[in-house]
Amino acid sequence: MDSISSSTSRITPRFRCFDPTNTYPATANHRRYYSTLPLSGSRSPKAAATNMGDSTTITEPKIVTGDCGYVLEDVPHLSDYIHDLPTHTNPLQDNPAYSVVKQYFVNVDDTVAQKIVVQKDSPRGTHFRRAGPRQKVYFESEEVHACIVTCGGLCPGLNTVIREIVCGLYHMYGVTRVLGIEGGYKGFYARNTVPLTPKVVNDIHKRGGTILGTSRGGHDTSKIVDSIQDRGINQVYIIGGDGTQKGASVIFEEIRRRGLKVAVAGIPKTIDNDIPVIDKSFGFDTSVEEAQRAIAAAHVESESVENGIGLVKLMGRHSGFIAMYATLASRDVDCCLIPESPFYLEGAGGLLEYIEKTLKENGHMVIVVAEGAGQEFLSENIRTIDKQDASGNKQLQDIGFGISQKIKDHFSKQPKMAMNLKYIDPTYMIRAIPSNASDNVYCTLLAHSAIHGTMAGYTGFTVGPVNGRHAYIPFHRIIQKQNKVVITDRMWARCLSSTNQPSFFSPQQLSEKKSGEEVEENHIDY
Numbered sequence: 001m002d003s004i005s006s007s008t009s010r011i012t013p014r015f016r017c018f019d020p021t022n023t024y025p026a027t028a029n030h031r032r033y034y035s036t037l038p039l040s041g042s043r044s045p046k047a048a049a050t051n052m053g054d055s056t057t058i059t060e061p062k063i064v065t066g067d068c069g070y071v072l073e074d075v076p077h078l079s080d081y082i083h084d085l086p087t088h089t090n091p092l093q094d095n096p097a098y099s100v101v102k103q104y105f106v107n108v109d110d111t112v113a114q115k116i117v118v119q120k121d122s123p124r125g126t127h128f129r130r131a132g133p134r135q136k137v138y139f140e141s142e143e144v145h146a147c148i149v150t151c152g153g154l155c156p157g158l159n160t161v162i163r164e165i166v167c168g169l170y171h172m173y174g175v176t177r178v179l180g181i182e183g184g185y186k187g188f189y190a191r192n193t194v195p196l197t198p199k200v201v202n203d204i205h206k207r208g209g210t211i212l213g214t215s216r217g218g219h220d221t222s223k224i225v226d227s228i229q230d231r232g233i234n235q236v237y238i239i240g241g242d243g244t245q246k247g248a249s250v251i252f253e254e255i256r257r258r259g260l261k262v263a264v265a266g267i268p269k270t271i272d273n274d275i276p277v278i279d280k281s282f283g284f285d286t287s288v289e290e291a292q293r294a295i296a297a298a299h300v301e302s303e304s305v306e307n308g309i310g311l312v313k314l315m316g317r318h319s320g321f322i323a324m325y326a327t328l329a330s331r332d333v334d335c336c337l338i339p340e341s342p343f344y345l346e347g348a349g350g351l352l353e354y355i356e357k358t359l360k361e362n363g364h365m366v367i368v369v370a371e372g373a374g375q376e377f378l379s380e381n382i383r384t385i386d387k388q389d390a391s392g393n394k395q396l397q398d399i400g401f402g403i404s405q406k407i408k409d410h411f412s413k414q415p416k417m418a419m420n421l422k423y424i425d426p427t428y429m430i431r432a433i434p435s436n437a438s439d440n441v442y443c444t445l446l447a448h449s450a451i452h453g454t455m456a457g458y459t460g461f462t463v464g465p466v467n468g469r470h471a472y473i474p475f476h477r478i479i480q481k482q483n484k485v486v487i488t489d490r491m492w493a494r495c496l497s498s499t500n501q502p503s504f505f506s507p508q509q510l511s512e513k514k515s516g517e518e519v520e521e522n523h524i525d526y
């Protein structure tokens with residue numbers, strides 16, 4: 001016990017992080033880095049914007065280090081590039097709903113640890129600035145002119161986030177001017193805008209989709225920032241997936257380059273759960289829940305006939321989270337195929353052999369396949385090879401249909417074993433629905449955290465929960481890689497154990513996989 005408490009006292013924080021809303025000076029005990037690469041070209045706002053390609057400035061990561069291996073990956077602040085910005089008292093302190101909260105404003109030094117499973121002597125590791133309201137704000141209520149845009153594919157909860165941004169700005173900060181940008185990024189320069197008030201958005205969380213519409217492609221940074229500037233918008237809320245956050249990052253860079261007092265906040269959206277750092281994305285739980293209905297139907301169908309196979313295709317381009325969680329939740333699934341775990345069809349240990357064995361033992365089976373799995377088996381279909389959507393995402397072939405054909409072909413060669421396959425493709429049904437109760441609450445927290453961040457002058461961040469605590473994460477961390485199922489983790493092992501399927505790896509491949517798998521430094525195996 002003694003040794004533990006003495007080592008605990010060694011890691012007691014003695015640092016004080018830089019926070020523009022912090023009145024305490026930084027101690028010599030920590031360092032603050034923040035710089036930008038040299039600007040080229042004109043600083044004159046519009047003129048420079050037309051020359052984006054030559055003069056894009058990339059903001060360098062803002063890293064603060066402290067004792068015992070503590071690292072804060074901080075987010076940009078408007079005061080980093082606009083000096084002498086006035087601050088104001090946060091109106092929340094006079095708000096009857098919030099003033100009763102004992103400690104409503106977050107401590108300016110609060111940060112959220114990315115790694116929460118630690119050993120006695122391990123370094124404290126990466127942290128992110130904790131989300132939440134600050135005592136001082138950098139916008140007066142009547143000064144704020146906010147806009148909201150939704151981009152990429154649909155996801156349950158989009159309308160809830162829109163609603164909560166509008167209502168949160170209005171009720172917490174007295175902001176009355178909020179514009180909806182219609183039809184995704186291109187809507188900034190090619191579509192109409194719609195004024196959003198608490199009355200307009202009151203019931204929208206009960207509907208699937210996005211009342212603003214969405215799109216892929218059409219990200220023209222200069223035109224978008226021109227539109228933001230021309231309309232006098234000073235807070236931009238951007239809801240979308242990995243592509244959208246990349247777009248938000250370049251919008252932030254261009255805004256900073258033009259020296260505009262405009263805060264940019266990203267709200268991560270993806271049913272694929274492929275955004276890194278955050279615990280999970282909103283709408284994911286709702287989609288997994290909806291997927292249960294398809295799996296249950298596949299189970300009923302397969303059970304009712306001789307050698308029945310129910311095959312369900314679920315979304316997940318590069319990440320098999322929906323398929324894995326839907327499988328784990330259902331317990332009716334005999335095989336789950338995801339893009340991260342290669343499989344093979346023919347021969348010993350292959351999928352077809354496993355299907356035969358399962359049918360002989362149980363008389364029926366359910367297979368769940370993520371849309372990005374097994375694409376290599378379908379590559380002979382040249383019609384869709386290298387086709388991309390408007391955002392540049394590779395268009396995938398229908399693995400559900402393709403694998404159905406392979407299974408049917410296989411059993412057609414075995415007249416003694418009649419097989420009955422039903423293919424269910426609920427793809428769009430699992431994302432075009434309203435969010436469930438817990439996703440609704442999650443969306444509210446995301447929206448409020450984003451609002452508190454922009455009001456406090458932070459910019460260039462994506463908001464999201466890290467180990468259950470909402471935090472502001474710099475764009476570069478969100479867009480540098482995709483979140484994928486780690487197949488050497490316990491969760492995938494749980495999935496394999498629940499289905500009883502083969503891992504499709506030889507012992508040698510498995511050991512190579514274990515030693516070679518690139519896992520994020522702070523990755524936690526659940």
Ligand SMILES: Nc1ncnc2c1ncn2[C@@H]1O[C@H](COP(=O)(O)OP(=O)(O)OP(=O)(O)O)[C@@H](O)[C@H]1O
Pocket residue numbers: 151152153154184185186215216217218219240241242243244245246247248250269270271272390391393
């Ligand atoms: N590298 C990038 N730079 C600027 N804009 C981008 C970039 N990648 C994508 N975008 C823009 O972001 C928007 C959404 O991208 P995309 O269609 O890939 O969806 P997403 O946000 O990844 O969501 P999801 O894949 O979950 O449906 C599009 O308008 C696209 O033009």
Ligand SMILES: O=P(O)(O)OC[C@H]1O[C@](O)(CO)[C@@H](O)[C@@H]1O
Pocket residue numbers: 152153154241270271272315316317371389431
């Ligand atoms: O058909 P769309 O609208 O381009 O979207 C399909 C893609 O969108 C996603 O749902 C992500 O939003 C992927 O799982 C899927 O591949």
Ligand SMILES: [Mg+2]
Pocket residue numbers: 152241242243
């Ligand atoms: Mg994407």
